[in-house]
Amino acid sequence: MEETSIIISGFGGQGTLFAGQVLAYASMDNGLEVTWIPSYGPEMRGGTAHCTVIVSAEPIGSPLVRRPDVVVALNLPSVDKYEPLIKAGGVMVANSTLVNREITREGINSLLIPANTIAEELGMVRLSNMIMMGAMLALKPILPLEAVKKALGEHIPERHKKTLPLNYEAMDRGYQFAVDHQ
Amino acid sequence: MVATTEVIHQRPESFTDVHTHYCPGCTHGTAHRLVAEVIDEMGLREQTIGVAPVGCSVFAYRYFKMDFVEAAHGRAPAMATGIKRVLPKSTVFTYQGDGDLASIGMAEIMHAAGRGENITVIFINNAIYGMTGGQMAPTTLAGMKTTSSPFGRDVEMAGYPLRMAEILSTLDGAGYVVRRSLHDAANIRKAKKAIRLAFETQQRELGFSMVELLSSCPTNWKLSPQDALDFVAEQMTPVFPLGDYKVNPALESLKV
């Protein structure tokens, strides 16, 4: 596969770093090269947290990019920051519950998904990251949805294990939403 | 060769056969001998690692017949910690002056004691920086003249002497903290007993042990050896009272 860079960005506590890790685990388990690098320190100012995941069949050079292929934006500041930076032909998935504007950038494939609303329907707001991930995988099938679910099952922290079925459902709902709205 | 006619003062096995570099009448030599005798009596020589300081006793390792390392100024307790933690069955002691222990090495000594490191510290308090030529130490007495307090230590400007035995005895990690003096034969005997108890503390894993020894520096005090010993007895002991500041109860029944 072509080297693909993904930035997952949102407020601290929205699970962006963990979502990136799940993607990284899934990539590794499927024989791909991968790097995961979080924002830390001054970048975390204002309570935002993001990570960059790069997936490739070849050894990866830089773990950081200016222009990502894919952006998963869980809040408005993330859309504002990355919308102009996404590569032409890239993908942006944004959380419309917290992003009260359209994505206007031409030449990218974008999707607004009410992740918090869907998460509330499922009974747990913290699921928004997995809903977004499901939607992203529909638009950019870096890996099969099942592969990412498997990685989640294996790496979800012990204390959250009981929410695993809900997390799977969240990914499915996100994926289906993306399929239905494309 | 240290000339001696008294048979009872045979050279301890833990002592080497070289002439020390200390000034005539300096009590560093006395302190060395006491430590070596105690190590011999306890049969610890082959398992002991000494840590020499920066100060007049920088070459202490020349006089002890045992493994020795030489620390940076003030860091002997940290170095001893590093050794003791990887060789917990060995016996580790530091030998430090007052500049080394109470000034530049204050953090290291406090925290070694606070952690309850099973090491023994021999603390030579001569109220002055000997090696560098007689500057003020943290233990210099109020009013005492040194090259860096030429008009006498002015406590308004330079503060008061630090009483390390008292300070360290407040720490829970300390098992045995006492102050003795080397100014006469009776006190030297008591000092040796204390050194013995300090090593016993370590052997019994009762925590940090320190013997503060009031010592003389005739050279930098500009006194004759005897006058220097009198100075210890008359001037230093009132400021640094001799006594037991912390003794783990397990040591009290010990007959040494």
Place this chain on the structure above:
Amino acid sequence: MAKELLKGNHAFAEAAIRAGVEAFYGYPITPSTEFLEYMARRLPSLGRAFVQAESEVAAINMVYGAACTGKRVMTASSSPGISLMMEGISYIAGTEVPAVVVNVMRGGPGLGNIAPSQGDYYQMIKGGGHGDYFPIVLAPASVQEAVDYIGLAFDLADKYRAIVHVIVDGNMGQMMEPAELPPMREISETAPDWAVRGAKGREPNILTSIYIDPVDEEVTNLRLLKRWKEIEKNEVIYKEYELDDAEILVIGFGTSGRVASSAVREARENGIKAGLLRPITLAPFPTQRLLELTDQVKRILVVEMNSGMMLDDVMKIVKGKVPVEFYGRMGGVTPLPDEVFDEIRRVSQNTGPGAEDPRDEWIPRLEKIIAGDK
């Protein structure tokens, strides 16, 4: 063993454990703290020593003590902490005992920030502590390399009774990558003949860095220098990419080297004959290889996360035979592949003679970039 997804700081620490580290002494500082935390969790259960020291000064002196016993010992810190450790590092070098120090570098000088930097190049490579000594310095650029070279660092330290620095930047400490850990090595119970563990059945061992007679010190300095010459001959490690027919030579280490490798790939896709030399041993530096390449390439671009420190070493070797240019980001800014690609393209079109100090041409370019960034 299978690959695992490992966070840099954790991977280095685990690799050190598997290489047989018997003691870790450290003090918390971002972005290396996870190293200490990992050791705090792991070492006691293995019956090995861990102490959170009262300061970096104490930590390095604990390392010094344990190193004198001939056991494998290390510490990890970040730039300001390493400054405090320089005292002990010099003593370790002067006493000729082996120890490994990891520096997860951050922006400076002063308190600076906690963002990734390579600004400690001079401090780590040129000594940093007082006196005549030569540290070995390894600069891995991926989690796997870090794992591999931590093991090597201990082997080199033992082999040469020397201090070995492993330097990475904050990116490397924080990032996760798949890597394969080595198996757990047996800890050797036999003490090196110089170690202090109690003079049982032998003459005492004395370990010291004091040589009062200047001639004795000089003899020691000479021994260290000759040992260093051996190290220079035997221990150079580097990686190269696309150098066979390269006309533009890019040189970078650690993260900046890795970023440059992406830029070199892009340059190749754009028909520019660029290649990368990435030193892994910054000391000893791959001087010989650079000299060979100097005869091959038309221009050199040095890329760093500092103000051009390795640049000075490159200039000294190249001696003006080929124009050298520089691109650096400082203060905790990581250059991105597109910036480096732009530089490679610019360099490939530049036929000028090259400045005496490449920084002079770089400063205005950087000022423009900063103005655009902000």
